[in-house]
Amino acid sequence: MNNFWSKIPRPILALAPMAGITDSAFRQICRKHGADVTYSEMASVSALFYKPAKTLELVRFNKKERPYVVQLFGNKPEHFAVATKIITEKVKPDGIDINFGCPAKKVFKHGSGCALMPQIELAREIISAVCDNTKLPVSIKIRAGVSESSALGSPRAELSDARNISALEFIEKTKDLPYSAVMVHGRTYEGGFSGNVDWEIISQIKKIIPEKIVLGNGGITTPEGALEILQKYPNIDGLGIARGAWGKPYLFEQIKKYAHTVGAVHEPPLQKQPPLPPDFSKIKKIMIDHAELIFKDKKSFGLFEIRKHLVWYIKGFPGAAELRQKLVRAESVEEIKEILK
Numbered sequence: 376m377n378n379f380w381s382k383i384p385r386p387i388l389a390l391a392p393m394a395g396i397t398d399s400a401f402r403q404i405c406r407k408h409g410a411d412v413t414y415s416e417m418a419s420v421s422a423l424f425y426k427p428a429k430t431l432e433l434v435r436f437n438k439k440e441r442p443y444v445v446q447l448f449g450n451k452p453e454h455f456a457v458a459t460k461i462i463t464e465k466v467k468p469d470g471i472d473i474n475f476g477c478p479a480k481k482v483f484k485h486g487s488g489c490a491l492m493p494q495i496e497l498a499r500e501i502i503s504a505v506c507d508n509t510k511l512p513v514s515i516k517i518r519a520g521v522s523e524s525s526a527l528g529s530p531r532a533e534l535s536d537a538r539n540i541s542a543l544e545f546i547e548k549t550k551d552l553p554y555s556a557v558m559v560h561g562r563t564y565e566g567g568f569s570g571n572v573d574w575e576i577i578s579q580i581k582k583i584i585p586e587k588i589v590l591g592n593g594g595i596t597t598p599e600g601a602l603e604i605l606q607k608y609p610n611i612d613g614l615g616i617a618r619g620a621w622g623k624p625y626l627f628e629q630i631k632k633y634a635h636t637v638g639a640v641h642e643p644p645l646q647k648q649p650p651l652p653p654d655f656s657k658i659k660k661i662m663i664d665h666a667e668l669i670f671k672d673k674k675s676f677g678l679f680e681i682r683k684h685l686v687w688y689i690k691g692f693p694g695a696a697e698l699r700q701k702l703v704r705a706e707s708v709e710e711i712k713e714i715l716k
């Protein structure tokens with residue numbers, strides 16, 4: 376197995392998977408600005424099983440995004456097995472990830488994503504189905520836990536074997552399986568996307584599986600925040616960054632600069648001042664680069680999709696409100712360039 380995870384210097388900084396956001400253009404931009412690994416948007420194994428064309432289009436990638444991991448979600452081991460073969464043979468990414476962390480209703484109520492965490496036997500079958508059908512390194516993405524209280528009145532209550540589970544128990548009960556890496560979103564199912572991030576549990580997980588890669592995820596939005604975590608929990612192999620990269624794909628390189636020497640997170644950072652954000656002229660270049668990439672990849676539909684990114688890029692800069700009005704109406708890359716002049 377060509378396990379790219381073991382070859383990346385620590386701390387590993389990954390662009391975490393985000394449906395509707397981590398498309399090829401955004402992955403390229405983040406990789407260009409310091410992300411060590413990129414994840415696809417989550418792809419349905421059942422869609423790949425029954426009608427793969429559209430989903431194959433969703434996970435298509437450019438070699439500049441490597442190392443690139445395709446994330447799969449679903450709840451049927453046999454669909455995971457077939458989807459893994461298809462992805463391995465047709466897409467040829469560097470790794471395959473399994474989504475055990477998504478709390479979104481439409482995923483959860485079908486017993487996928489985070490709803491699988493309490494169903495250990497099924498989760499084990501799914502991990503085995505993926506590992507048995509590829510030579511690529513397999514990773515999993517989990518949450519800090521799913522607690523009993525949320526089962527009442529939530530879609531989880533519909534699951535026959537709904538019960539409490541913490542990420543520690545999940546890892547204890549799956550650690551014998553041959554997956555290579557785990558990204559732990561340190562919030563519970565109930566914590567959604569804004570609750571407390573439990574970094575202790577992430578650090579404890581690494582102690583249970585020292586031979587596997589463990590990335591911590593949740594709430595990293597600044598180089599200072601990243602460094603604080605990496606220094607406080609030096610056994611964690613790296614970080615997954617999701618919303619922190621919105622409008623700031625350069626956050627990855629900022630963290631690296633701030634950490635100064637990758638791999639030396641056990642020592643105090645040599646650079647005492649946090650790096651300044653790039654000036655606006657640099658950000659404009661990134662915006663244009665991003666717009667060109669997305670247009671190349673998705674044509675005019677891409678221009679519709681770039682709008683949210685453009686708004687994130689300018690957030691907080693003087694005159695952002697006025698600029699936003701113009702940018703969201705732009706209908707070509709040329710027009711975006713003209714506005715940014």
Ligand SMILES: Cc1cc2nc3c(=O)[nH]c(=O)nc-3n(C[C@H](O)[C@H](O)[C@H](O)COP(=O)(O)O)c2cc1C
Pocket residue numbers: 391392393394395396415416417446474476477516560568592593594595615616617618619
């Ligand atoms: C818009 C959006 C889409 C997401 N899509 C996925 C997904 O497809 N797969 C997944 O495992 N997590 C997904 N996540 C969760 C993120 O990967 C990440 O775990 C979460 O946002 C916490 O990280 P953050 O605090 O850095 O944003 C998504 C999050 C957001 C905000």
